[in-house]
Amino acid sequence: MKVPFLDLKPQHQAIRDEVLAALAATYDATRFCLGKDVEDFEKGFSAKFGYARTLGMNSGTSPLHIGSLCGGFGPGDEVITTPFTFASSCWGISYVGATPVFVDIDPDTWCISPEAIERAITPRTKGIVVVHIFGQPARMDEIMAIAARHRLFVVEDCAQAVGARYKGAPVGAIGDCGTFSFYPTKNLGACGEGGAFVSKHAAVMDKAQLLRVHGSPKRYLHTEVGFNFRMDGFQGAILAIKLKHIDAYTARRRAIAAQYRAGIKHPAVTLPVVPAYGESVWHQFTILHARRDALRAHLEQQGVGTDIIYPGPMHLQPCYASLGYAQGSLPVAERTSERCVSLPIFPELTDEQVAHVIAAVNSFAG
Structure with a gap:
């Protein structure tokens, strides 16, 4: 018997007609960058998992970059994170000029060790990037207690953990912000690249929304140096369908x-x-x-x-x-x-x- 490590075809065949109809509607309406399809997905994602707001983005890496910016990380700062992860968990730290400080992981869950975090804190420490590896939540109570004592900004990398919960709370809503990836191999996978950003802080969400589209609160006005991290309409339409499953x-x-x-x-x-x-x-x-x-x-x-x-x-x-x-x-x-x-x-x-x-x-x- 053959058992592939991963086969995306059966899942996509099962929803093929529904997806193609949705893509046709998006195409005919020319809703290509953000727009109704992305907004519908954002609302559905928030409602499904328990977030106040969701911002769809163009990849799982972009929200990690945004998280570092919202945390105020920059040159001279240290941000503690795990070495047992995919590279993009670290990229946001490096993109803003901060220094990743790698600490060891728990031997059982393979998530970042709170005890190792505590030992690594210095006067330069500005934040923590937690990765819920393989869909398993990290020990967030201990991590958040450390963050509170040292006034650190906590980014939750939930790329592999959409729908996971820690003591009943959705991952991504426990720290200061949460980031998601919808790369095709993820549990909720787009047909291409995609990601999302959430936060329990309204001010953080407002800043992230501004940075997502060229630092622009309205057309041709740029109050910050921003980025083009928009989710495209086709991915929003597909993800809204997959969200139902x-x-x-x-x-x-x-x-x-x-x-x-x-x-x-x-x-x-x-x-x-x-x-x-x-x-x-x-x-x-x-x-x-x-x-x-x-x-x-x-x-x-x-x-x-x-x-x-x-x-x-x-x-x-x-x-x-x-x-x-x-x-x-x-x-x-x-x-x-x-x-x-x-x-x-x-x-x-x-x-x-x-x-x-x-x-x-x-x-x-x-």
């Missing part, structure tokens, strides 16, 4: 994760932890094994696709070599990167495919 998509991901957790019994495999405080949306189902590459080769022989997310932590990437982090400086993140392998988890997987993955993992002689 997100509960079903998430329920299926959770069901698959439950099957993996119950069925994988390999003694050398570490399964992801499910803390009582969080409701994960399982963007990835990632396991750890000391012989990760051998396990991947075995799974490939069994027809099971896998991926390594992430093979190289950010503090050891060439682009940040000037920061001076040495191998071994953040041991939990490094060990996790060396041992992690992600299994197939997308809503269209069948129970038979899931059972095949489980059997393949359990049959590894290592």
